[in-house]
Amino acid sequence: MENRVRSESRSTMEGVKFGSEAAVAAAGNTNRRALRDIKNIIGAPHQHLAVSKKPSAADAKNQGAGFAGHRPVTRKFAATLATQPANAPLAPIGSERQKRNAETAFHAPSDMECTKVSDDLSVQHLSDMDEMMTNELKEIDMEDSEEEVAPDIDSCDAGNSLAVVEYVDEIYSFYRRSEDLSCVSPSYMSHQTDINEKMRGILIDWLIEVHYKLELLGETLFLTVNIIDRYLARENVVRKKLQLVGVTAMLLACKYEEVSVPVVEDLILICDRAYTRADILEMERTIVDRLEFDMSVPTPYCFMRRFLKAAKSDKKLELLAFFIIELSLVDYGMLKFQPSMLAAAAIYTAQCTINGFKSWNKCCELHTKYSEEQLMDCSRMMVELHQGAAHGKLTGVHRKYSTFKYGCAAKSEPAVFLL
Known part of the structure; x- marks a missing residue:
């Protein structure tokens, strides 16, 4: 070597x-x-x-x-x-x-x-x-050219730990992927033998008033309606127990969302003692069993907060958008739309109602991922609901949003030009 x-x-x-x-x-x-x-x-x-x-x-x-x-x-x-x-x-x-x-x-x-x-x-x-x-x-x-970046709407909350700016986009991406799991068939009522869609509308309208009287969170109302629809889509219910399903669903939603949960005795009084404590607890076990304890679903409320932020909303726009989407909760025909589309269409309809013309900017389109054309069908149905909100038997939402607490949003003139 x-x-x-x-x-x-x-x-x-x-x-x-x-x-x-x-x-x-x-x-x-x-x-x-x-x-x-x-x-x-x-x-x-x-x-x-x-x-x-x-x-x-x-x-x-x-x-x-x-x-x-x-x-x-x-x-x-x-x-x-x-x-x-x-x-x-x-x-x-x-x-x-x-x-x-x-x-x-x-x-x-x-x-x-x-x-x-x-x-x-x-x-x-x-x-x-x-x-x-x-x-x-x-x-x-x-x-x-293919991937247009959505404008940053979270920089103002960089110091707010509750806004989770670091991964808020990932959270809403997960909501968009999983929102189909929270939807039900828009024709599930055809499998019910003793109830119909009008009875469902009466129940939801009454629960909105109960929710208002008990001063519960907005998330609780939307989760309550979601639990009711998912349970009715899986279980045949007789009409005398439909109200029991409603109050029990609200009890479950309160346990999931609220800090202070109403006691069972309060729900018994609300139902005019039509049910006992044992009835409510038994229905609670039945519902969670049929839903397999799945309460973590994206409701329209989840998307409303994000989309309102993208629209740079003020209090007037926010109250009017929530008035329109709560009208959609009562109507059985709105079940054919996904939660994210309901939220986006409610904000679009509210903007058009306030401005008096079609209003949907690029920032809203990129964050909601819906164009104006995609929202038009849902928005027209919401305008029709707005027109008839003060008439008929189901006026609970209109009365709620006619108060000063909710900015008298129900008294706004509907955007009939969208029809």
Whole structure:
């Protein structure tokens, strides 16, 4: 091994004048590998007409001093190269030792014979890079055009830990993926033998009044209606127990959403003692069993808060939007729309009602992921509900939103121009 290293070092010193003391010390060190074994640019035999994975020293000289290898075409690097002239040399990115080795190897006699081959390889390499950069820039342009970024609406809540700005987008992406699980068939009432959609509407309208009297949270009302619909879609219920299903669903929603839950005796009084404590507790066990204890579902209320923020709403718009969507809770025909569409259409209808013309900006469209055309059918049905809110038997929502506490939102003129 020692003779081999010394012979290699001797041939290297004879072929090229090399004055580095570090190289001489390395030649005398028996623990070092031969220079050609580690493919050092000095001392290694040159293979004519051979193409290696890394560019040769001659390629580096022709393409620009210090070009030590293929640099990944990143977005920033591609944009920089695109602004440079076609014949501009590449910026040096190699180390000083690589530059010195490249210059030394370029003047070696063995490389003089393959200058023409190196030139051809250099031209071919540059043309390949030009094509690669062109394709990369095209891909960047396509990505930017296809994915339009929604405006930031959470920067104002950066200091609010309850707003969870860091992952609020992921939360609502999950809501959009899972909202189908909270929906029911819009024709489930056809499987009921003793109740119909009008009875359901009477029950929901009465529960909205109960919710208002007990001063419960908005989330509780929407979850109550969702529990009722999901249970009725799975279980056949007789009409004398429909009210029991309603108050028990509200009790379950209160346990899930509220801090202070109404006691069972209060619900018995609300039902005019039509049911006993044992009836309510038994119905509670039945409902959670049929729903498999699944109470974590995205309701329209979840999307309302997010979409109102995207619409930069004031109190007037917020109250009018909630008035419209609570009218939708009562109507059985609105079950064919997803919760996110109900929320977006309610806000769109409220904006049109206040402004007197169609109003749906790009920020609302990007955050709700619904265009104005997609919301039109749902919005027209909401306008019809608004027109008839003060008439008929189901006027609980209209009375609630005719009070000063709710800004007399029910007295707004409906946006009949949308019809």
